[in-house]
Amino acid sequence: MTDPAPDAFRRDLVTLVPRLRRFALSLAGNRQDADDLVQAACEKALKNAAQFVPGTRMDSWMYRIVQTLWLDDRRRRAVRGTAVEPETAGLSDEGRAASLPEDRLMLARVRAAMAELPEAQRAVLALVAIEGLSYREAAETLEVPVGTVMSRLSRAREALLPKLGLSHGARQ
Amino acid sequence: MTRHTTMDKTRLAAFVDGELSPEEAAAVVIHLADHPEDQAWVDDLAAANAALARAYSAPMHEPVPPAIRDTILPPASPGTGAAGAAPVLPFRRRVLASARAGWSAAAVAALAAAAAGVALLAPVAPVPGPGAGATATLAVGAVAEGTPLAAALSGLRSGEARTLDGGQTLTVLATMPVAGGHCREVEIDDAAAGVLGRALACTRGAGWTVTVAISEVAATPDAEGVFAPAGGGAAADLGPWLDRMGAGLALGAADEAAAIARGWR
Numbered sequence: 373m374t375d376p377a378p379d380a381f382r383r384d385l386v387t388l389v390p391r392l393r394r395f396a397l398s399l400a401g402n403r404q405d406a407d408d409l410v411q412a413a414c415e416k417a418l419k420n421a422a423q424f425v426p427g428t429r430m431d432s433w434m435y436r437i438v439q440t441l442w443l444d445d446r447r448r449r450a451v452r453g454t455a456v457e458p459e460t461a462g463l464s465d466e467g468r469a470a471s472l473p474e475d476r477l478m479l480a481r482v483r484a485a486m487a488e489l490p491e492a493q494r495a496v497l498a499l500v501a502i503e504g505l506s507y508r509e510a511a512e513t514l515e516v517p518v519g520t521v522m523s524r525l526s527r528a529r530e531a532l533l534p535k536l537g538l539s540h541g542a543r544q
Numbered sequence: 545m546t547r548h549t550t551m552d553k554t555r556l557a558a559f560v561d562g563e564l565s566p567e568e569a570a571a572v573v574i575h576l577a578d579h580p581e582d583q584a585w586v587d588d589l590a591a592a593n594a595a596l597a598r599a600y601s602a603p604m605h606e607p608v609p610p611a612i613r614d615t616i617l618p619p620a621s622p623g624t625g626a627a628g629a630a631p632v633l634p635f636r637r638r639v640l641a642s643a644r645a646g647w648s649a650a651a652v653a654a655l656a657a658a659a660a661g662v663a664l665l666a667p668v669a670p671v672p673g674p675g676a677g678a679t680a681t682l683a684v685g686a687v688a689e690g691t692p693l694a695a696a697l698s699g700l701r702s703g704e705a706r707t708l709d710g711g712q713t714l715t716v717l718a719t720m721p722v723a724g725g726h727c728r729e730v731e732i733d734d735a736a737a738g739v740l741g742r743a744l745a746c747t748r749g750a751g752w753t754v755t756v757a758i759s760e761v762a763a764t765p766d767a768e769g770v771f772a773p774a775g776g777g778a779a780a781d782l783g784p785w786l787d788r789m790g791a792g793l794a795l796g797a798a799d800e801a802a803a804i805a806r807g808w809r
Contacts, residue, residue, distance in 0.1 A: 382616050389612055393603035398596075407609060414615050482592075482599040500561060501593045502600055507563055522554060529557065529589065536595060538588040 377421035385417060388434050391503065395435055398498040399442050401487050409445070413438045432513040435503065439495050439514065446491060478536065485535040493528035496521055549582045551575055556582060560589045610801040619797060682732060682743045687752040697728060697745050697752045698808065701800060711736060719800045720791040724748050726808060727755070727791060729782060738762050744782055746789070749809035756785045 392413060396406035416437055417424075424433055486494055499510040500521070507525075511518045549556060551572070558564050559572040576583045687694045696706045696714050705715040712734040719728050725748040732741035741759035745752045795803065 385616050386608060386613060389608045389616075390604045390606070393606075394600050397603060398600045403602075406603075407612070411612055411615060414612060418616065478595050479599045482595045486596075486599075497596070498600075501596045507558075507561070522558075525561075526554060526557065529592065533588055533592055536592055538591060 377418045381421050381424070381426075382418070384430055385414060385434070388431055389414070391431065392434055392438055395498055395503055396438055396442070398486060398502055399439070399491075399494060401483065409438060409442055412441050416441065429509075429512075432505075432509060435499060435505075435513045436515070443491060481536050482532075485532045488535075489528055489531060493524045493531070496524040497528040497532070500525060547581060547585055547588075549585050550579050551582050553585070556586055557589060560586055560593065610805050614798060614801070682730075682741065682745070682754045682757040684754050684757055687745065687754060689751060694752055697730070697747075699804060701797070701804065702794075708732075710734070717742075718794040719803065720786060720794055722746060722789045722791050726795075726803060727786070727789060729786075732759070733762070735762075742782060744785055744789075747808045749807065755789075756782060758782070 389410065392410045393406060396409040396413075397403065400406045400409055413434060417434060424430065486497075489497065495514065496510060499505045499513060500507065505513065507518050507521050511521045514521070555564075555572065559569055564572065576586060682693070687697065692706070692708050693714070696708070696716070700706060700714075700716045702716050702718050705713050708714055712732050715731045715733070717729045717731055719726055725746060727744050727746040730743050730745060732743065734741070738761060739759050740762040741757060743754050743757035745754045747753070
């Protein structure tokens with residue numbers, strides 16, 4: 373029986389894992405759910421490896437799998453809110469290094485604000501602002517038109533910026 | 545609602561997101577120079593992007609978790625946690641050959657079989673050092689959190705070694721399940737002092753306790769006039785203590801990695 377996931381595919385997948393964990397963390401809001409999500413996405417990817425067209429963007433393919441699994445899970449669990457960890461969690465040094473109180477406050481606000489965004493807006497914002505995809509790459513990943521990406525981004529930022537203590541009138 | 549801008553926010557956002565052509569971007573730059581309220585919004589958006597990137601950056605600086613890595617690249621070597629992979633030697637636990645160069649598994653086997661031949665010497669007085677427990681004889685008792693010893697016990701896989709503060713080499717030999725937690729057998733090699741120690745450290749998921757520690761003069765195979773253990777091999781066998789704790793079979797690589805990954809809880 374041929375292995376549907378050849379070695380090169382597997383090695384490429386491993387190199388994507390840090391980014392997938394970061395994307396999953398921005399969607400799920402806590403480390404445990406994020407890693408469970410990435411675990412499930414990798415299992416699904418290995419099972420469906422034959423459907424991946426070699427030479428195409430594996431990162432887009434994997435981001436899509438993560439996002440789809442996350443939405444499925446949200447609907448299944450009918451989760452009202454996202455479990456957000458305390459502000460020190462998620463920082464690589466668990467917040468112990470000398471980071472200014474205002475920095476820690478900003479990061480806590482960011483995480484809380486992301487958790488309040490509707491899923492579609494959160495996913496687009498994560499792909500563009502955190503994962504660094506272009507509008508077109510994000511559109512292909514989510515299988516929506518570019519215009520949809522732009523309008524979701526715009527709504528996400530309208531909701532997010534005021535919660536970060538930004539855009540509250542004159543700043544000079 | 546965010547602040548009012550003169551230029552369309554979609555265009556300003558595209559500028560911040562790097563979506564504009566060089567000519568379009570240049571036009572925005574010229575516009576921003578004359579419109580400080582638009583510049584302020586652009587600054588806010590850039591700050592938000594940066595905060596988002598920082599808020600979720602931790603996974604980018606971490607190794608791939610063992611469970612995920614093992615799912616994608618299953619370890620190929622036989623006997624790693626597979627049921628029925630019995631060790632060749634009839635030991636209750638899979639003990640690595642001593643970390644000391646030149647001492648073979650056969651010497652370890654001979655030593656364990658002839659336990660009466662082992663000369664147990666009095667523990668060497670602990671050498672004071674910066675890190676708690678960093679001596680050839682590990683201090684029996686709780687291991688302070690945050691010390692190199694605690695980190696080594698929590699993070700090393702069997703067979704891996706780390707140098708402690710006093711220059712001793714600590715090697716983890718095996719991990720055994722016990723009632724309520726795990727015990728790890730370690731070897732401490734203080735080559736400078738010529739002392740070899742072996743210890744058991746146990747945890748219930750919240751910190752480590754050294755339950756037994758034995759050290760002895762380390763024999764070199766060709767040393768003369770040095771009091772050497774009968775087997776000429778590795779340090780003391782901790783079998784009686786493991787028996788007392790009801791220790792089970794040593795964990796295979798996959799199970800051990802899983803225990804490390806969940807912090808021994």
